[in-house]
Every structure is written in C-alpha cells, then in structure tokens.
Amino acid sequence: xxxxxxxxxxxxxxxxxxxxALTKAxxxxxxxxxxxxxxxxxxxxAAAYSKDMLGLRRWMVQELLAASMSNRQIANVLxxxxxxxxxxxxxxxxxxxxxxxxxxxxxxxxxxxxxxDLKEMALRGFEESKKKKVVVIEEASNGTREIxxxxxxxxxxxxxxxxxxxxxxxxxxxxxxxMKPVETQDTSYRKFLQDxxxxxxxxxxxxxxxxxxxxxxxxxxxxxxxxxxEEQERIAEAIPLRTISEDDY
Numbered sequence: 153x154x155x156x157x158x159x160x161x162x163x164x165x166x167x168x169x170x171x172x173a174l175t176k177a178x179x180x181x182x183x184x185x186x187x188x189x190x191x192x193x194x195x196x197x198a199a200a201y202s203k204d205m206l207g208l209r210r211w212m213v214q215e216l217l218a219a220s221m222s223n224r225q226i227a228n229v230l231x232x233x234x235x236x237x238x239x240x241x242x243x244x245x246x247x248x249x250x251x252x253x254x255x256x257x258x259x260x261x262x263x264x265x266x267x268x269d270l271k272e273m274a275l276r277g278f279e280e281s282k283k284k285k286v287v288v289i290e291e292a293s294n295g296t297r298e299i300x301x302x303x304x305x306x307x308x309x310x311x312x313x314x315x316x317x318x319x320x321x322x323x324x325x326x327x328x329x330x331m332k333p334v335e336t337q338d339t340s341y342r343k344f345l346q347d348x349x350x351x352x353x354x355x356x357x358x359x360x361x362x363x364x365x366x367x368x369x370x371x372x373x374x375x376x377x378x379x380x381x382e383e384q385e386r387i388a389e390a391i392p393l394r395t396i397s398e399d400d401y
Contacts, residue, residue, distance in 0.1 A: 157220040163228065170229040173219035174212055183208060188231045213240040264325045271318035278311035 160166035174184055187209050209230070216226045223237045230237075288299040 157222070160225070166225060167229055170216055170219070170221065170226075173221075174215055177211075177215040179208075179212060179215070184212070187212060188229075210240045210244055213237055214244050217241065260325055264322060267318045267321045267325070271315045271322075274311045274314040274318065278307050278315070281308035281311060282306070 158169075160169065171181065171184060175181075187205065209232075212230065213226055216229065221229070223234050223241070226232070227234045227237045282305055284303045284305045286301045286303055288301060289296055290299060
C-alpha cells in the first residue's frame, strides 16, 4: 500500500489541515460540521444525506484530494468509511469525464458548422466569379458612352478548392476518414477483375484460332484406293527319298 503524500502527527492536526483546505475552497465551518454529523436529517451515516448534502460531501472529497490527502485521511476527517470516499471519487471522475466529452461534442459541432458555412460561402463565390463585367466604350455623334456587359466565364477554381478542403475537414470531424473498407467488398472486386481477365483471355484465344483457320491454305481431298497384296505362303523344297538297304541297320 503506498504511503500518503502528507502525514500528520495527530488527528487534530489532520482535521485542522482539512478545515484550512476546505475554507480556501469556499466551504464554511458549518457546512464542514454538517457533513461530519452522523445524524443528518434524522438518519445515520451516508444514507441520511439529502441531495444537496450529498453534492456538498462529494465536493469536499474532491477538494481534500486536491490537497494531497489520502482516502483514509479524508475518511477520518469527514467521519466516513473508506469505501464511501472511494465511491465519491469514482463518481467525481465519471462526472468529470462526461463533462469533457460534452465539451468536446459542443466544440466539434461548432467546428462542423463553421466548415459548412465556409463551404457555402465558397460555392457562392464560385458562382459569382463566373460572371465577368466587361465595360465597352463606344463613340457616338454626341460623344462616347460606356456599355456594361456581363459575360459568363469558367469561374475561379480557388473557390472550388476551398469547398473541397472544407468537405475534407467535415469528414475528419465526423470520423468518416477512419472508416475501413469492408473486406468482402474488396474480395468481390478482385474476383470481378479475375473473371474479367479470364473472359478477355478466352475471347483473345478464340479470335486467334478463327484467324488461323481463315488464313490456312485450302487442300483438296483425294480418295486413295488401297488393295492389299495376297501373301503367298512359301513351301519348302521337297527332299528326294532315299532307299534304305539292309546294311544300314
């Protein structure tokens, strides 16, 4: 457990330090004693506090925290439990956070309105810049006269750049630039490109095949008759018979 930032030699010194800090914050002695009383409005403890007294107690807790007193020291001075002091601290922190967020929303809304007004002024200026006044001096019998003509031009592009920058700032304020593209959309787009590439390649190959067929030389087909020759079986030459005599046995 961390040691408190300041220490006191006695409870009286601790109470005197707290009273001095609260007095500088604008809290009177009677208000200090009312919060310390355990029987406020006929009850006992923190449950007996009215709405006004509860707000006063939380204010006092916050001022004593700013005076570098610990939760235990504040609980001793105001005669509260340490849990009650800790609860008041959390409530004050939440209230402070909500106030900051509300101020941020108000500031963001003001900046958004300024950017919207700036965009409208830039668009009006662009429309007005399209109209160019031309003064033509003509000579007449009784002297010269000036003729003013209004001509339509392309307009000043700097007004459009201002309007574009204003839209970019509006998107930043609204958080639109932080939005990430959905992965499924990116995947479907890639698939579309792959299918398109495959289709183009197939059409190209079919066109090349058709072109090769059209440029091929014509060849007349001829019917060839084929008659297989009969293969004659070769008969071995006959060996003359030999007469066997009795002497051969």
